[in-house]
Amino acid sequence: MIPGIHVSVSGGLDRALDTLTELGLPCGQIFTSNPQQWKGRTLTETEIERYGSRSITIISHTSYLINPASTDRRVENLSFATLGTELERMHLLGIKWCVLHPGAHLGAGDETGIKKISSIARQILLNSPGETGIxxxxxxxQGTTVGHSFRQLARLLELTDMPEKTGIxxxxxHAFAAGYDLSSERAVRETMDEFNNTVGIERIKAFHINDSKRECGSHRDRHAVIGAGLIGLEPLRFLASMPEFKEIPGIxxxxxxDSDRAEDIQKIEGREQGRT
Ligand SMILES: [Zn+2]
Ligand SMILES: [Zn+2]
Structure with missing residues (x-):
């Protein structure tokens, strides 16, 4: 895995690149716009230039407000527009992937939610600029969110039907909270085998490496410092060392x-690639 962190963009998106350089990290995740606002931010020339000449791998995380599965028409339309402008900013910044929380069906049912999300993602991706993808x-x-089971993720990818522009x-x-054990080397192997059989391991384009404050199957999303939660350091190290994920960002x-997170992710590098 390529070690990275979710990095603050206060002071500008270009400042995030300085932070990653100072921390010695080859990769990072940013918000290209305020995640609590619908209205997208306009990029500055400096930001666009700096991103054009960077050597650091960057992925973006979309706004928390986006819910393409919403039963409220206004939210559905705003989600469509906001996701579209995220991809436009990514194109200007030379960012290939954004991370999207699929959404919550709000009582309409899993399958209805999954259909809505994949249909909106597909429409956006059919017209998305350059190489950008979701x-x-x-x-x-938690609640009525979809995308907690590997089957649902497989269904989202299948219905979106844009293999080059989608991934996981x-x-x-989240996987641990959703009921997939990751708290031992054996559990990691079994969970990743199940993922491979259901979705395909090659569809993973990024990891969020977080420990969990809550127990397996709790459906509660509470990130813990790596090694201080119920997953533990060794299983996360083992996952990070798997040769399949050598080129994949682990954020x-x-x-x-930011520097706490850098210290955190550097803990997973204590194990040699591929050694078991
Ligand atoms: Zn995450
Ligand atoms: Zn989370």
Whole structure:
């Protein structure tokens, strides 16, 4: 795995690149716009230039407000527009992937929700600029959110039907909370085998490496510092060392500051690639 962190963009998107460089990280995740607002931010020339000449791998995380499965027409339309402008910003910044929480069906049912999300994603991706694409993030299964089971993720990818422009961002805390054990080397192997049989391991384009404060199957999304939660350091290290994921970003979204997260993700590098 390529170690990275979710990095603050306060002070500008270009400032995030400086932070990653200072912390010695080859990769990071940013918000290209305020995640609590519908209205997208306009990029500055400096930001676009800096991103054009960077050597650091960057992925973006979409707004928390987006819910393409919403039963409220206004939210559905705003989700469509906001996701569309995210891809436009990504294109200007040379970012290939954004991470999307698939959404919550709000009582309409899983299958209805999955159909709506994939239909909206497909419409956006058919017209998306350049190489930009969407990674569905697996969820903890809190409330009516979809994307908590591997079957649902497979269904989202299948219905979106844009294999080059879609993939999965696998969040370890969310998978554990959704009921997939990751708390031992054996559990990691079994869970990743199940993922491979259901979705296909090659569809994973990024990881969120977070430990979990809550137990397996709790459906509660509470990130813990790596090694301080119920998953533990060794299984996450083992996952990070799997040769299949050598070129895949592993982003810490753990509590604390950027430098806390850098220290956190650097813990998973204690094991040699491929050694078991
Ligand atoms: Zn995540
Ligand atoms: Zn989370």
């Amino acid at each position: 990674l569905y993030e697996n969820t903890a299964g 961002c696998f969040d370890t805390c 810490a979204e753990t509590p604390g500051t």
